[in-house]
Each structure stands twice: as C-alpha cells, then as structure tokens.
Amino acid sequence: MKFCDKLLQLRRARKLTQKDVAAACGITRQTYSGYESGERYPKKKEMYQVLADFFEVDVTYLYTDKEMFLDAAHEQYGSRGMAQAQELVSQLAGMFAGGELSDQDREAVMRSLERAYWLAKEDNQKYTPKKYRK
Structure with missing residues (x-):
C-alpha cells in the first residue's frame, strides 16, 4: 500500500478532516492534501514520525x-x-x-x-x- 493510501485510510478510520490532521501535525492543509494525493512526500524524516505519533502507528508502517x-x-x-x-x-x-x-x-x-x-x-x-x- 502506498504512503498516500495509508494516510487516507488512517484519517478516514478516525473520521477526521484533512484540516484536523494538518493542524495537529503543524503543517498546512495543502501540504497534507499533497501527501494524501500522492503528489508530495514529507521533506524531513521527522514529519513521518509526527504523522505516525498522531495516528498512533509505528513509523515503519508509513514508509514503503x-x-x-x-x-x-x-x-x-x-x-x-x-x-x-x-x-x-x-x-x-x-x-x-x-x-x-x-x-x-x-x-x-x-x-x-x-x-x-x-x-x-x-x-x-x-x-x-x-x-x-x-
């Protein structure tokens, strides 16, 4: 499963909006939307950890x-x-x-x-x- 698909699945399972996730992770909604659409990936390794902590999953789950x-x-x-x-x-x-x-x-x-x-x-x-x- 791709990174973008994993984010989408995790967000929908928690019934959150992109804006909610972006605000909690300290990024803009447009940036998070880019992650979910597969147009971009986090530039810094730390962002993977922030997302993993927010969704309460292991960071290796998010990586492909x-x-x-x-x-x-x-x-x-x-x-x-x-x-x-x-x-x-x-x-x-x-x-x-x-x-x-x-x-x-x-x-x-x-x-x-x-x-x-x-x-x-x-x-x-x-x-x-x-x-x-x-």
Whole structure:
C-alpha cells in the first residue's frame, strides 16, 4: 500500500478532516492534501514520525520501500542524490507500468536496482575531486 493510501485510510478510520490532521501535525492543509494525493512526500524524516505519533502507528508502517530508499539516498548523498534516486524510481515505475510482475518479483527487481545504484554511487565517489566531496 502506498504512503498516500495509508494516510487516507488512517484519517478516514478516525473520521477526521484533512484540516484536523494538518493542524495537529503543524503543517498546512495543502501540504497534507499533497501527501494524501500522492503528489508530495514529507521533506524531513521527522514529519513521518509526527504523522505516525498522531495516528498512533509505528513509523515503519508509513514508509514503503520507495520512501526508505529515497530517505537513505538523501541522508547519504544530499538533495542531489535524492533527486537522482527519485528519477531512477520514476523510470522504473514507467518500465513496470505495461508489464505484469508479481509483487514479490517487483520487490526483488527494486532491491537489485537499489543495490546497483548504491554500488554506482560508491564507485563515482572514488573519481569525484576532493573539493566536491562532502
């Protein structure tokens, strides 16, 4: 289940409005609406924790493999690395859109590509001039 679907399900189960949840979490209704529609994701990892605390669920419930991957890319390589990872995920989604793969196979392919991404990032780190390294 996607992050946006989980938020929608949790909010409806508690019979709350988007405005109620947004106010309790300290964000605007438009921002929360973007989370629920799948148009955006929290920029900061702490927002996942705030939402999890509000809905009284474990923060790992809100994460999907995609969010965990993007978050790890952001922590390790900053905004630029996260943008590259996001582009990779988007391209993969397009590749799988027309085909039929079981969820298990799709996850296996995603894990393999993540592993390849991290290995490529490590190799690129070797050839990056010192002045551009973090």
